[in-house]
Amino acid sequence: MSKPTPLSGFPEWLPAQRMIEQNVVEKIRTTFELYGFAPLETRAVEPMEQLLRKGETSKEVYTLRRLQEDAEAREDAALGLHFDLTVPFARFVLENSGKLQFPFRRYQIQKVWRGERPQEGRYREFLQADIDVVDRDSLPFHYDTEMPLVVGDALRSLPIPPVTIQINNRKVCEGFYRGLGLEDPDEVLRIIDKLDKIGPQKVSDALVQQGASAAQAEACLQLAQISASDLSFVEQVRKLGVQNELLDEGLEELARVVEAGTEHAPGLIRAELKIARGLDYYTGTVYETQLEGYERHGSICSGGRYDNLASTGSERFPGVGISIGVTRLLGLMFGRDALTASRSVPTAVLIALPNEDDRARCDRAARSLRSRGISTEVAPAAAKFGKQIRFAERRGIPFVWFLGADGEPDSVKDIRSGEQVNADATTWEAPAEDVKPLFSAP
RNA sequence: GUGGUCGUAGCUCAGCUGGUAGAGCACCGGGUUGUGGUCCCGGGGGCCGCGGGUUCAAGUCCCGUCGAUCACCCCA
DSSP, X not given: OOOOOOOTTOOOOOHHHHHHHHHHHHHHHHHHHHTTOEEOOOOSEEEHHHHTSSSSOGGGOOEEOOSSOOHHHHHHOOEEEOSSSHHHHHHHHHHHGGGOOSSEEEEEEEEEEOOOOOBTTBOSEEEEEEEEEEOSSXXXXXXXXXXXXXXXXXXXTSSSOOEEEEEEEHHHHHHHHHHHTOSOHHXXXXXXXXXXXXXXXXXXXXXXXXXOOHHHHHHHHHHHTOEESSTHHHHHHHHTTOOOHHHHHHHHHHHHHHHHHHHHSTTTEEXXXXXXXXOTTOOSEEEEEEETTOGXXXXXXXXXXXEEEEEOSSOEEEEEEEEEEHHHHHHXXXXXXXXXXXXXXXXXXXXOOSSGGGHHHHHHHHHHHHTTTOOEEEOSSOOOHHHHHHHHHHHTOOEEEEXXXXXXXXXXXXXXXXXXXXXXXXXXOOOHHHHSOOEEOO
């Protein structure tokens, strides 16, 4: 059997990177819980009809079937892996609405799968950290203002470059387009979304192609080019002179999100009237997040308001949510060596083994250190101390422990400084910064 | 899913118009009878991503495939 090769789009990290991922997830989780979001995990698989309920994303869904399965059952292709965490959550709410208290806020940190062509920062299997709030019948708008603040806190707790959460509101766009007399707001939105990639001239051409007049296209471009970190965007939109009720409503909402950002997290939020978001279940606020220095790789955290995603005949559960693309974030950072671990193992202390006969003594010392939370391993084999120190060095283990010769005290060496001092395994404490690996930008 | 570029030791790469593989770093051993990182000496490693084809001969040309990456699509 020849050497296995990677599977495109299914990343696997090395232990040092996995430690970083775990640490990142832990920090995100802590922030989510600080805001009172309750943990939830849904199954990886959903019925296809659920997955396709909103949005034409069928081609991205991986379907599930047993290897041995009769042809007729196969035709149903009844199950698929979820491609985000919002749709399964909506299903879960409908299914369990009787057992939940509303407004219901929960977080989910899980793998999702999409059958897209992979490239840097884009994968087929990746981890999302998602928060949502849903309520019965109607959901107060202030939750729309809270979402970016939560992920802002989470992202700012990580050793990564600054982020900017860009906000828009579909009501603004749709209202504006309708106010202009354009009939197909979704199509306009789709075109406007490409502004950064193809430039204003081509966007304008495309709009005219779709039946817009030159003046209408120009107005759409004017709107899309509005960007502000404060409320000044309202005035800028007004100046364009379009009158529409939905537009007014959207502006009011967007203003509230920006206002909350200004108050609670200066520099985090920016009204960016060109962002659209692909998923078509969003009905109001939409979020997209840029990581400074990695803008061209797309948003690392997105979401929005969905008023109609979770509804049955009689019941309706509007929601708002946002999701951090953990794998994208990490993949981009790893790709530039911009996030590293101080060691490749959790171990803080390596106990040198002078002779195989001393293993029991070493194990005793190890147990003593572990009992006080110090991650410890005993050297794999008796060898020259130089080799054992090198074993530790290769892995970034900061301390090597030496048993004292009979009657002598043990000693511990900081192999970074070379300093070695007498120590007692029942009382010695590692410096606080060395107990766990550190994760940082180099 | 469509198209482009790339794929040589663990890593970074060299290998001219086809003539059966090299460097630096890393790794292992010795100098250093057991406390490393310097220095010196020596060593192991590559079906040249994989499969097929053209040719007397292919790392070098052609096709396919897998992987990486870029653009489109879409999106975390």
